[in-house]
Amino acid sequence: MPEKLNDFSRLCIHTMTTKPWSLREAIDGYVAAGVPGITVWRQHLEPYGAREAGRMLRDSGLKVVSLCRGGFFPATGAAAREKARDDNRRAIDEAAAIGAPLVVLVCGSSPKQPLAVSRQQILDGIAAVLPHAKEAGVRLSIEPLHPMYADTRSAVNTLEQANNMVTAIGSDFLGVTVDVYHLWWDPMLEAEIKRAGRTILSFHVCDWRVPTRDLLNDRGMMGEGCIDIPKIRGWVEREGFKGPIEVEIFSDEFWAQEQTRLVRRIKNAYLQHV
Numbered sequence: 001m002p003e004k005l006n007d008f009s010r011l012c013i014h015t016m017t018t019k020p021w022s023l024r025e026a027i028d029g030y031v032a033a034g035v036p037g038i039t040v041w042r043q044h045l046e047p048y049g050a051r052e053a054g055r056m057l058r059d060s061g062l063k064v065v066s067l068c069r070g071g072f073f074p075a076t077g078a079a080a081r082e083k084a085r086d087d088n089r090r091a092i093d094e095a096a097a098i099g100a101p102l103v104v105l106v107c108g109s110s111p112k113q114p115l116a117v118s119r120q121q122i123l124d125g126i127a128a129v130l131p132h133a134k135e136a137g138v139r140l141s142i143e144p145l146h147p148m149y150a151d152t153r154s155a156v157n158t159l160e161q162a163n164n165m166v167t168a169i170g171s172d173f174l175g176v177t178v179d180v181y182h183l184w185w186d187p188m189l190e191a192e193i194k195r196a197g198r199t200i201l202s203f204h205v206c207d208w209r210v211p212t213r214d215l216l217n218d219r220g221m222m223g224e225g226c227i228d229i230p231k232i233r234g235w236v237e238r239e240g241f242k243g244p245i246e247v248e249i250f251s252d253e254f255w256a257q258e259q260t261r262l263v264r265r266i267k268n269a270y271l272q273h274v
């Protein structure tokens, strides 16, 4: 077991966790609650534009942990794949503009072709946009998604696959994101976290509700599900990861609630169950 968290210095919240809030409201809400870190989703950036959002974030004093999300590389046509790469280059530029050191990749998948083909297209796509990332000083991080999303969201479903891609490409600007929601079930998780070592660039937490009522928007608050979050945090920290702990919860239930109270609840759960 890792040491219990005793303050909020590493706490980061994803703007998707408080989805009903605009970026302005999220910034103000996190600052008021003493939450030091923010991961910005592109849909929250859009209404302001990256320049204006960057100014707001710098003025707030919040630490911008990452931009979510790039990826979605696979497609059956070459033109569509090129379009996806361009969109990733734009995401990298946006990350640079808001001071985010990292773009998290939800790699994508197409049900119209074999998974192996999608996986190759992901590898090729990452390799194609990496020079742009390097130039911008922004890292890319492969986030494996739970296999239930292998049809359309990501053909990268285990940390082993993500590690293999990082090894194949071999760049300081590429690493992995460990999200407990996607990876908690994997019997190889501890070994693959060890293998990832210093290439672990970010760490996402929430919980797995039992039963899960919706495959996308029913993630649980830390402590209300069956994931042993402290254990996984211990594995990640054993490899030297001491970065932000990012609360990323997609939940229709929580989005319907008053968001200031939700942030308070997140803070309590963070100290008790992370």
Ligand code: ZN
Binding pocket: 143, 179, 204, 248
């Ligand atoms: Zn995540």
